[in-house]
Amino acid sequence: MNNAKRKHLESKGWKVGTAKEFLNLSPEEAAYVEMKLALSRVLYEFRKRKKLTQHELARRLKSSQSRVAKMEAGDPSVSLDLLFRSLFALGASRKNVTQMLS
Amino acid sequence: MNNAKRKHLESKGWKVGTAKEFLNLSPEEAAYVEMKLALSRVLYEFRKRKKLTQHELARRLKSSQSRVAKMEAGDPSVSLDLLFRSLFALGASRKNVTQMLS
DNA sequence: TGATTTTATGTCAGAATTGACATAGCTTGA
DNA sequence: TCAAGCTATGTCAATTCTGACATAAAATCA
Numbered sequence: 472m473n474n475a476k477r478k479h480l481e482s483k484g485w486k487v488g489t490a491k492e493f494l495n496l497s498p499e500e501a502a503y504v505e506m507k508l509a510l511s512r513v514l515y516e517f518r519k520r521k522k523l524t525q526h527e528l529a530r531r532l533k534s535s536q537s538r539v540a541k542m543e544a545g546d547p548s549v550s551l552d553l554l555f556r557s558l559f560a561l562g563a564s565r566k567n568v569t570q571m572l573s
Numbered sequence: 574m575n576n577a578k579r580k581h582l583e584s585k586g587w588k589v590g591t592a593k594e595f596l597n598l599s600p601e602e603a604a605y606v607e608m609k610l611a612l613s614r615v616l617y618e619f620r621k622r623k624k625l626t627q628h629e630l631a632r633r634l635k636s637s638q639s640r641v642a643k644m645e646a647g648d649p650s651v652s653l654d655l656l657f658r659s660l661f662a663l664g665a666s667r668k669n670v671t672q673m674l675s
Numbered sequence: 676t677g678a679t680t681t682t683a684t685g686t687c688a689g690a691a692t693t694g695a696c697a698t699a700g701c702t703t704g705a
Numbered sequence: 706t707c708a709a710g711c712t713a714t715g716t717c718a719a720t721t722c723t724g725a726c727a728t729a730a731a732a733t734c735a
Contacts, residue, residue: 499661551653559601573671
């Protein structure tokens with residue numbers, strides 16, 4: 472949690488490693504944030520592999536370029552639902568995704 | 574999607590097997606629904622293993638008994654976020670969960 | 676260089692999710 | 706049987722997420 476804090480730290484030049492280390496996240500908050508970041512990386516990989524721009528991907532997802540950018544950035548306004556739905560829409564299977572996550 | 578349709582079918586006495594078979598879900602919708610149902614089963618297993626009532630689990634999650642019931646039922650009003658957060662709050666790790674999902 | 680394309684960030688109204696409540700239905704055990 | 710505890714379902718105000726837009730920043734390439 473506390474994304475404002477992270478942003479502040481980063482803006483001051485701090486390198487933030489794993490979220491849990493530098494912010495005082497509870498284990499469950501850390502697991503959630505790291506899961507989201509992991510998914511955002513998977514989404515980025517899928518998009519790149521298919522050689523799509525964010526705009527093109529957005530069109531496929533019936534979303535917008537800006538939201539795709541936020542998905543890939545692991546923005547706090549993005550839900551796991553949206554990330555999973557997007558990956559499934561890109562043709563990923565559950566096995567596919569869970570393997571890339573584990 | 575189209576949960577109303579499923580509810581209607583079920584109310585008429587139809588047995589709905591896998592979602593994809595009887596509703597005309599797109600592959601990505603099916604993957605999403607099945608993922609949610611899989612998670613709800615995992616949550617149920619965790620709760621039973623810890624011998625908690627829905628009410629007790631709800632208290633731990635700072636939620637309510639009714640929402641826990643909906644989580645375990647895979648209700649459309651429940652997000653993947655809530656399910657993952659709940660599992661993490663119960664002490665599950667990401668590896669833990671993804672393995673039970675794959 | 677600078678024009679074009681791609682990506683990032685801020686904002687917001689509308690849509691979806693949430694905890695909480697009420698209450699119904701179901702299980703268990705005496 | 707029936708009472709007590711547990712689970713299911715419907716509803717709703719408050720919160721959160723979403724697509725869309727504007728625009729800034731960064732990357733690409735001639």
